[in-house]
Every structure is written in structure tokens, then in C-alpha cells.
Amino acid sequence: QVQLVESGGGLAQAGGSLRLSCAASGRPFSLYTVGWFRQAPGKEREFVAAIDRSGYTTHLADSVKGRFSISRDDAKNTANLQMNSLKPEDTANYFCAAALSTWTHYYTRASEFDNWGQGTQVTVSS
Secondary structure, eight states, X not given: OEEEEEEOXXXXXXXXXXXXXXXXXXXXXXGEEEEEEEEOTTSOOEEEEEEOTTSSOEEEOTTTTTTEEEEEEXXXXXXXXXXXXXXXXXXXXXXXXXXXXXXXXXXXXXXXXXXXXXXXXXXXXX
């Protein structure tokens, strides 16, 4: 198992930026593909971004393409979600997730991840 702790959430104005971090401990982080999800009140958890173990292949939800990016630093056991050009509709609780996988595989469905952080709240004001 790997334990995940998110940080970096907070209040931002529309058009602003935030950088979320996911700190991992336990088993080597390099064994895991990583995903970011978000959940707004009254809505289902939705996929935001994923990165494979190599760090070279990423996938972003259409709603965040061109604004968000995902990266990882296995030497520091962290994964990051850079969020630019924030919109009020980005307001949600953001979760980091990890799953064991092959080197170039990533997942986009929440059911495929078995390790989750507690979440960090992002609020974007208009």
C-alpha cells in the first residue's frame, strides 16, 4: 500500500493558478500510476488527469485540457497538478489516487485506483 496526502488547495480568483501536490509514503511511488480526481458538492467524482509510471504519458479531461498539467517526481515521492486559468466550475475537492500498473499504462476511472488521499479543497471565485 501507498499512503497519499494532498496539499496546495485554497481560494483562487478566476483566471488564477494553484499547484496541488500529492506526497506519497509506503511502497515505492515509482510502482504506481497516478491520477487526480475532483468532486463538487452533489456531484459524482470525476477524472481530471493521469500520468503513467514513466512520467512521459499523461491524459487530461477535456474540461481541463490547455489549462491543467500533471507531473511526477519519483525522487521526491510526489505528483503535482498545475492548474492555470482557473474557472469557478473548477471548484471542488481534489483527490490524488494511485494504482499499481505497468510502465506505460494509466487509468482514468476511479474504480481502477485503490489508494486515495483525503482530498484538498479548491475554491475559485468569479
